[in-house]
Amino acid sequence: MDEAKNSGLTRIQRRNREIILEGALTVFAVNGFRGTTIDQIAAECGLSKPNVLYYFPSKDEIHKTLLTKLLDMWLAPLENIEPAGEALQEVLNYVAAKLRMSREYPRESRLFAYEILRGAPHLTEILGGRLRNTVDDAVTVLRGWIEAGKLRDVDPHHLIFSIWAMTQHYADFEIQVHAVLGEGHDPFSEAQIFLDDMYRRLLTP
Amino acid sequence: MDEAKNSGLTRIQRRNREIILEGALTVFAVNGFRGTTIDQIAAECGLSKPNVLYYFPSKDEIHKTLLTKLLDMWLAPLENIEPAGEALQEVLNYVAAKLRMSREYPRESRLFAYEILRGAPHLTEILGGRLRNTVDDAVTVLRGWIEAGKLRDVDPHHLIFSIWAMTQHYADFEIQVHAVLGEGHDPFSEAQIFLDDMYRRLLTP
DNA sequence: CCTGATCCTGACTATTTGGTCAAGAATTGG
DNA sequence: CCAATTCTTGACCAAATAGTCAGGATCAGG
Structure with a gap:
């Protein structure tokens, strides 16, 4: 695949960023941006909130x-x-x-x-x-x-x-x-x- | 007046409820329900927040x-x-x-x-x-x-x-x-x- | 002008929420 | 194996926000 593109990321980082985006898409699509909380995203992904914020700054x-x-x-x-x-x-x-x-x-x-x-x-x-x-x-x-x-x-x-x-x-x-x-x-x-x-x-x- | 009797509301109540609904429509239409705060509605109407909540319970x-x-x-x-x-x-x-x-x-x-x-x-x-x-x-x-x-x-x-x-x-x-x-x-x-x-x-x- | 009802608001509370952090757990490279 | 790096999280903070309330201002009817 495109290792060059993602070379700055570890395997875990790539996997978890993907999981977060996937879960966030589900939640945003239902509740909109303002209606969505980071807690909801975290729950959807099975991650903790600080962990979500470890992979994305906000x-x-x-x-x-x-x-x-x-x-x-x-x-x-x-x-x-x-x-x-x-x-x-x-x-x-x-x-x-x-x-x-x-x-x-x-x-x-x-x-x-x-x-x-x-x-x-x-x-x-x-x-x-x-x-x-x-x-x-x-x-x-x-x-x-x-x-x-x-x-x-x-x-x-x-x-x-x-x-x-x-x-x-x-x-x-x-x-x-x-x-x-x-x-x-x-x-x-x-x-x-x-x-x-x-x-x-x-x-x- | 008989108006109050007709509607169950005083003139002021009818006027201010109307003002609030009008202002709220403007704000909700832009920001959606979750993206709208009572403060924004109050500001749009030129009323105080507690006053808005005097006319509507929530x-x-x-x-x-x-x-x-x-x-x-x-x-x-x-x-x-x-x-x-x-x-x-x-x-x-x-x-x-x-x-x-x-x-x-x-x-x-x-x-x-x-x-x-x-x-x-x-x-x-x-x-x-x-x-x-x-x-x-x-x-x-x-x-x-x-x-x-x-x-x-x-x-x-x-x-x-x-x-x-x-x-x-x-x-x-x-x-x-x-x-x-x-x-x-x-x-x-x-x-x-x-x-x-x-x-x-x-x-x- | 008086009085009771209605209207209005500053100050407040409780909760939610975005985001931080220190410290422990897991992983990786040598 | 060890040590450095990366990953994870409980506990926390500050800001935002829905909603409350006591008491003062205003108004309507007499």
């Missing part, structure tokens, strides 16, 4: 580490859109990938949702920097497809917002979705069908 | 009062869908109404978003009760329209989820939207155009 640092660590994963599907690919299918793949991530990584989705809701104090420069650039790139690709007549003419920015909103909704508001649907539903499978239909309909020229 | 009670007080407003557009109306136009009107609410009442949108995110401890019975019933009614109406051939065949539950997700996104994730779009945009106007087109396209038989 609660803030754990949170910031998690956000930056997970940002790549979260943005990857958007960056993987292939300009040379078949336009409609590329978009539908992106929707599917994003929905799959909401299903498989709901904690990450909520972590980001909480952070944006509270004004993104740990992400301000990223929002206007890397995120914006990534979106701009995707928008350029989408515009190219539209001008080439491969997609219907829609506002690319709002197309992206709509995909984010719709896919993340199923992770972030899962409790509401479940309460409304009741038992006997698989929200994500149903959503996949609905969204595929919707974006196909919207974007087919 | 922070919890202020929060619960706000949620129940605002629920009607939040659900009204869905209840106003007119089964006798013109199907597509009724849905488009609902989308527009919901988007307008996100623009005009972003604090309310965020209040609910925070509450759902943290598992809706103050809304559990409402989610599975009144909300679910309201949605069920709307679903029945939508199904009727679909069977009558007035709307394309889509899953009505997920249609409603999509409308919620898309419209509330612009209030709840406003910071992200703004960071990505940059200056010189009116996100809500653009969204209105995008969503009108999208749902028209999706639902026209």
Whole structure:
């Protein structure tokens, strides 16, 4: 693996930092930053509070580490859109990938949702920097497809917002979705069908 | 005066409870429940902390009062869908109404978003009760329209989820939207155009 | 103007919580 | 094996915070 990258850390340090981040993600995703205590994180990890603070200097640092660590994963599907690919299918793949991530990584989705809701104090420069650039790139690709007549003419920015909103909704508001649907539903499978239909309909020229 | 008799509250009580709820909404919408202190609410209202607690027994009670007080407003557009109306136009009107609410009442949108995110401890019975019933009614109406051939065949539950997700996104994730779009945009106007087109396209038989 | 009810607040308590620290336990390298 | 380093934790501190309370200020009705 990348020993060089982690060369400054012992095996125990790497293992325990990982355990802490994993437990903290679980707790932050449920309670948000302010609603989470270091004691809760420690309990979730099976470590003592001072021990958690031996590996991270503060609660803030754990949170910031998690956000930056997970940002790549979260943005990857958007960056993987292939300009040379078949336009409609590329978009539908992106929707599917994003929905799959909401299903498989709901904690990450909520972590980001909480952070944006509270004004993104740990992400301000990223929002206007890397995120914006990534979106701009995707928008350029989408515009190219539209001008080439491969997609219907829609506002690319709002197309992206709509995909984010719709896919993340199923992770972030899962409790509401479940309460409304009741038992006997698989929200994500149903959503996949609905969204595929919707974006196909919207974007087919 | 008779006003006191009508409400059980004095004029001062009604005025100050109103001031407190107004200020608390502002603070809760930014910081969430756990991130908000009574001191912050008091400062926002220009009252002393003990005075705030003279009108409400606890922070919890202020929060619960706000949620129940605002629920009607939040659900009204869905209840106003007119089964006798013109199907597509009724849905488009609902989308527009919901988007307008996100623009005009972003604090309310965020209040609910925070509450759902943290598992809706103050809304559990409402989610599975009144909300679910309201949605069920709307679903029945939508199904009727679909069977009558007035709307394309889509899953009505997920249609409603999509409308919620898309419209509330612009209030709840406003910071992200703004960071990505940059200056010189009116996100809500653009969204209105995008969503009108999208749902028209999706639902026209 | 008087009186009782309502309103308001400084000062307080109890609890929670982020974070520290000294000292003991475990691990590692030679 | 030993000694140095790393790891772990009980006990602790200081700040923040929800909530209390006695008593003074204000107001409404007579």
